[in-house]
Amino acid sequence: MSSVTVDATTPYEVRVEPALDLAGTVSATLSPGTAVILTDSDVGPLHAPSAEEALRSAGWVVLNTVTVPTGEASKSLSVYEEVVRSLARAGLPRSGTLFALGGGVVGDLGGFVASSYMRGIDFVQLPTSLLAMVDSSVGGKVGLDLPEGKNLIGAFLQPRLVAANLDWLETLPPREVSQGLAEVVKMGLLAGGKFFEDLSRLEAARSGEVETLQALILHSVRYKAAIVAEDEREAGLRAVLNYGHTIGHGLEAAAGYDLPHGEAVAAGMLSAARLGSERFGTDLLPTHEDLLRSAGLPLEVPTVDVETVLAAMGRDKKRRNSDRPGEYRFVLLRDVGRPERDVPVGIAEARHAIGAVLAN
Numbered sequence: 001m002s003s004v005t006v007d008a009t010t011p012y013e014v015r016v017e018p019a020l021d022l023a024g025t026v027s028a029t030l031s032p033g034t035a036v037i038l039t040d041s042d043v044g045p046l047h048a049p050s051a052e053e054a055l056r057s058a059g060w061v062v063l064n065t066v067t068v069p070t071g072e073a074s075k076s077l078s079v080y081e082e083v084v085r086s087l088a089r090a091g092l093p094r095s096g097t098l099f100a101l102g103g104g105v106v107g108d109l110g111g112f113v114a115s116s117y118m119r120g121i122d123f124v125q126l127p128t129s130l131l132a133m134v135d136s137s138v139g140g141k142v143g144l145d146l147p148e149g150k151n152l153i154g155a156f157l158q159p160r161l162v163a164a165n166l167d168w169l170e171t172l173p174p175r176e177v178s179q180g181l182a183e184v185v186k187m188g189l190l191a192g193g194k195f196f197e198d199l200s201r202l203e204a205a206r207s208g209e210v211e212t213l214q215a216l217i218l219h220s221v222r223y224k225a226a227i228v229a230e231d232e233r234e235a236g237l238r239a240v241l242n243y244g245h246t247i248g249h250g251l252e253a254a255a256g257y258d259l260p261h262g263e264a265v266a267a268g269m270l271s272a273a274r275l276g277s278e279r280f281g282t283d284l285l286p287t288h289e290d291l292l293r294s295a296g297l298p299l300e301v302p303t304v305d306v307e308t309v310l311a312a313m314g315r316d317k318k319r320r321n322s323d324r325p326g327e328y329r330f331v332l333l334r335d336v337g338r339p340e341r342d343v344p345v346g347i348a349e350a351r352h353a354i355g356a357v358l359a360n
């Protein structure tokens, strides 16, 4: 099995294969039509020509390949404007399809473009980073950042198809592989069972072993898909995916977004493991440390001001009006495979757990 079906309101397939037959995979879902490919300046030169060629061979008319600068800064209103205007100039019709070939930045930006251009066009995710394959390409959250905060503009738009060619990962820098593995570790800890057992293969995944990468990606997609199917619009359950992210997001903000997301989430999970052992008497900290080390992630982050982290956590968009000041809600693990949502954590406990993951 190299594919997973996401049972969203409109179900779609996620295919994960080496040497993926892109033409065949796309044709099995969509009849050929008019398309634009969106990519970034790192991925485009490496992988856009072959993707374009595959689509053409399947009968698609590719009007244009739009390339945005690599990096988070492309999830901005100004780049968004450039992209929608280039679709308009290319003459992409309402019946057209936008293919996002790249990491999470291209996927989030492309999805938001597809959700709004002509009130919505078909969207296909072609994830090229490990993070995009295991996390961002699945679930339909798309959006942009504002100077005031990350992901503050967005929409829900499920893609028609997600097609990941494992060969694309051959060009992904090792540090980026580890960023994706942080989310894999997170989901394996949340899921438990065979997925958790397969986390013993993290080193092999890091060294590029294709079967292992495929297994871990499929586990992750299956886990995320099950949650999305239950809670497509994040009314409740989907919040478990925030494991490690409450403090992780705070650390990223306090570091001025200089800290890679996976490294921030790794530190956030270590903090959460400490909070979990205080709250539930668990002993999962060594497990977290072993897994994150195998994923090539640091066990601490460069020091930042703890009060700035706490303040950023207080501004998180996932906070509710009913949340008390000086209190945070965490996802904590009662055990591997047994997450608990909405665990209230006081500011003093949070301060302590953050302090423990800062390098001196």
Ligand SMILES: NC(=O)c1ccc[n+]([C@@H]2O[C@H](COP(=O)([O-])OP(=O)(O)OC[C@H]3O[C@@H](n4cnc5c(N)ncnc54)[C@H](O)[C@@H]3O)[C@@H](O)[C@H]2O)c1
Pocket: 040, 041, 042, 043, 046, 070, 071, 072, 075, 102, 103, 104, 105, 106, 108, 128, 129, 130, 131, 132, 135, 136, 137, 138, 139, 140, 141, 142, 151, 168, 169, 170, 171, 172, 173, 176, 179
């Ligand atoms: N929508 C969601 O549900 C969701 C979930 C998690 C993260 N995200 C978003 O995803 C983004 C992060 O995604 P990301 O880590 O993929 O970042 P990214 O898109 O910036 O990619 C990371 C880097 O790797 C490069 N790259 C990607 N694939 C490559 C390949 N095959 N070969 C060589 N280089 C390659 C990119 O050009 C970039 O420089 C953030 O904006 C985050 O908010 C969204």
Ligand SMILES: [Zn+2]
Pocket: 183, 245, 261, 265
């Ligand atoms: Zn994340």
